[in-house]
Amino acid sequence: MSASRFTGGVELATGIGLRSPHYRHILSEKPTVDWFEIISENYMVEGGRPLEVLDMILEQYRVVQHGVGLYPGNCDGIDRDHLKRLKRLVKRTKTPWISDHLCWGSIDGSMSHDLLPIPFTFEAARKTAANLRMVQDFLEVPLAMENVSSYGEFNDSEMTEWEFLAEVCELADVGILLDVNNIYVSSINNVFEPLDYVNFVPPERVAQIHIAGHSRYERFIVDTHDHPVVDPVWKLYERAIERCGPVATLLEWDGRIPSFDEVWTEARKSETWRESALAKKGTDAAA
Amino acid sequence: MRPLEQTQREFFAALQMPLRGRSRNSTDLAPSVEGHSPEFLAKAESLMKAGSNLLPAEQLELYHRQYWFRLLDSIAEDFPTLRKIAGEGTFWALMEAYVCACPSASFTLRHLGRRLADFTAEWEEIDATRRRWFAALARLEYAHMEIFEAAEWEAVPPEQLASVELGLQPHVVLLELPVPADLCMDWDKFMPEAEALTHLAVWRNESGNSAQCRIDPIEFVLLSRLRQGSSLAALFAEPTAREPSPEEVAGWFANWQNRRWIALAPTAETENFPVVSQRSGGDIDWSRVDKMGSQARAMED
Ligand SMILES: [Fe+2]
Numbered sequence: 325m326s327a328s329r330f331t332g333g334v335e336l337a338t339g340i341g342l343r344s345p346h347y348r349h350i351l352s353e354k355p356t357v358d359w360f361e362i363i364s365e366n367y368m369v370e371g372g373r374p375l376e377v378l379d380m381i382l383e384q385y386r387v388v389q390h391g392v393g394l395y396p397g398n399c400d401g402i403d404r405d406h407l408k409r410l411k412r413l414v415k416r417t418k419t420p421w422i423s424d425h426l427c428w429g430s431i432d433g434s435m436s437h438d439l440l441p442i443p444f445t446f447e448a449a450r451k452t453a454a455n456l457r458m459v460q461d462f463l464e465v466p467l468a469m470e471n472v473s474s475y476g477e478f479n480d481s482e483m484t485e486w487e488f489l490a491e492v493c494e495l496a497d498v499g500i501l502l503d504v505n506n507i508y509v510s511s512i513n514n515v516f517e518p519l520d521y522v523n524f525v526p527p528e529r530v531a532q533i534h535i536a537g538h539s540r541y542e543r544f545i546v547d548t549h550d551h552p553v554v555d556p557v558w559k560l561y562e563r564a565i566e567r568c569g570p571v572a573t574l575l576e577w578d579g580r581i582p583s584f585d586e587v588w589t590e591a592r593k594s595e596t597w598r599e600s601a602l603a604k605k606g607t608d609a610a611a
Numbered sequence: 612m613r614p615l616e617q618t619q620r621e622f623f624a625a626l627q628m629p630l631r632g633r634s635r636n637s638t639d640l641a642p643s644v645e646g647h648s649p650e651f652l653a654k655a656e657s658l659m660k661a662g663s664n665l666l667p668a669e670q671l672e673l674y675h676r677q678y679w680f681r682l683l684d685s686i687a688e689d690f691p692t693l694r695k696i697a698g699e700g701t702f703w704a705l706m707e708a709y710v711c712a713c714p715s716a717s718f719t720l721r722h723l724g725r726r727l728a729d730f731t732a733e734w735e736e737i738d739a740t741r742r743r744w745f746a747a748l749a750r751l752e753y754a755h756m757e758i759f760e761a762a763e764w765e766a767v768p769p770e771q772l773a774s775v776e777l778g779l780q781p782h783v784v785l786l787e788l789p790v791p792a793d794l795c796m797d798w799d800k801f802m803p804e805a806e807a808l809t810h811l812a813v814w815r816n817e818s819g820n821s822a823q824c825r826i827d828p829i830e831f832v833l834l835s836r837l838r839q840g841s842s843l844a845a846l847f848a849e850p851t852a853r854e855p856s857p858e859e860v861a862g863w864f865a866n867w868q869n870r871r872w873i874a875l876a877p878t879a880e881t882e883n884f885p886v887v888s889q890r891s892g893g894d895i896d897w898s899r900v901d902k903m904g905s906q907a908r909a910m911e912d
Pocket of ligand 1: 470503506534576905
């Protein structure tokens with residue numbers, strides 16, 4: 325298994341995002357699932373239902389934390405209180421690694437609650453990497469940065485998104501959560517070749533992969549996580565596995581959420597793609 | 612090239628501008644034919660790169676929409692009774708004004724409504740009667756959010772009541788409202804009754820659901836003292852506006868204990884790992900747990 329430095333040495337296969345419409349099914353039927361990913365912010369509370377259900381899930385399943393509110397690209401730094409709450413949750417979940425998004429999202433304490441795009445400049449790369457180093461030191465658990473889907477690019481950018489991702493993660497020495505759906509969404513919105521992106525990512529840093537569906541409009545895509553995974557995204561996934569090896573794979577489904585079985589069946593399609601990718605990798609290595 | 616800080620300030624300022632024209636169609640805000648403001652268009656041109664299949668203004672607008680959609684969806688979910696009582700037009704005008712004036716200041720959208728009651732109390736677009744009622748109702752509905760995620764401390768066993776420092780369970784919110792806003796929960800539309808100072812407690816009951824009840828003004832004072840932390844003796848050391856009868860006090864105490872309101876403040880160690888009472892997963896409404904996510908919202912076009 326590659327990337328063990330960024331996964332705390334833990335090897336996981338297929339997982340799905342833990343979402344409230346499935347709690348009842350999961351708690352009563354106890355389906356076999358390798359692991360669940362939780363959105364950290366939903367459980368960064370003092371008590372009540374969120375922690376109650378989390379403790380019940382933790383009794384039976386491996387849980388990995390995924391955040392939406394770290395905002396490492398913020399020019400004004402990282403919120404210390406946020407980190408303290410996050411670390412408290414890490415102690416509870418014993419997550420083998422923790423991920424969040426390579427984005428910014430607030431200024432002067434006002435929150436966008438969105439994953440806003442960072443201009444791909446050397447200044448932004450340095451500042452983001454410095455923030456991430458501090459986070460990594462504080463949390464004491466391997467950290468992975470996810471590439472976000474985007475709806476535009478800045479005039480000020482000095483490099484491509486994939487160069488920026490690699491630059492930041494190398495400067496900060498953190499792992500990567502590669503979201504192949506986000507690559508596809510951004511490639512349509514910002515017009516680039518998605519395979520160039522996948523082929524550039526440093527494979528040894530990839531700790532986890534996200535797959536998801538989206539909503540296609542006439543001239544752009546919105547990253548709604550409310551559909552099955554489309555074929556071009558599976559092809560990017562296959563290529564990513566071919567380069568990175570059998571990385572932990574997680575399906576995100578957040579809107580119009582179907583039954584647990586439907587989500588789990590969609591997630592398990594990744595296993596077929598993973599096998600074909602690993603077979604290709606094997607053939608290439610033999611050749 | 613702009614410094615990163617300037618880019619982020621300009622981008623964020625654009626997100627906070629009101630939604631215009633077609634972007635309002637995917638919301639419940641009153642429709643408008645007004646297009647983007649010249650400032651928004653100028654900001655888009657200077658920040659965003661031309662040359663993709665989206666114009667700079669369209670790129671910025673996609674973020675602008677998502678910002679508003681997310682906040683409006685979230686806050687409407689948290690104030691269902693205010694929405695019903697205020698009526699759609701007034702409610703959405705209030706939400707738009709509120710989000711403009713009071714951007715989110717917490718990592719979680721659950722706290723988005725924290726300042727809504729204060730804002731509503733000063734909102735000049737409605738008459739003074741509505742301001743009082745709507746603000747009180749907003750305070751009450753926000754209390755239900757607060758208790759949803761508040762800590763639970765160990766209840767004090769009866770035999771220790773007289774010997775330990777007592778506290779009020781964190782998931783009990785005490786409210787002193789200028790009008791009986793709890794009545795609104797049963798109304799279909801705004802039909803104000805006589806105004807009277809009203810004391811309420813909102814808490815999480817044993818099955819984890821939120822509950823509320825009226826409390827006596829003296830009971831409110833005693834519970835407020837408990838919130839500060841107090842021994843049993845000190846609770847009655849200061850006089851109250853009215854001297855409650857021993858029967859009343861005994862009745863209140865029995866209620867507080869039944870509801871596990873009298874609690875022990877945790878030590879530093881347990882505070883790091885809050886207690887959570889375990890129940891079976893059966894018929895519990897988990898719907899409000901997922902407030903935050905990484906997905907965007909679908910839109911009309
Ligand atoms: Fe993702």
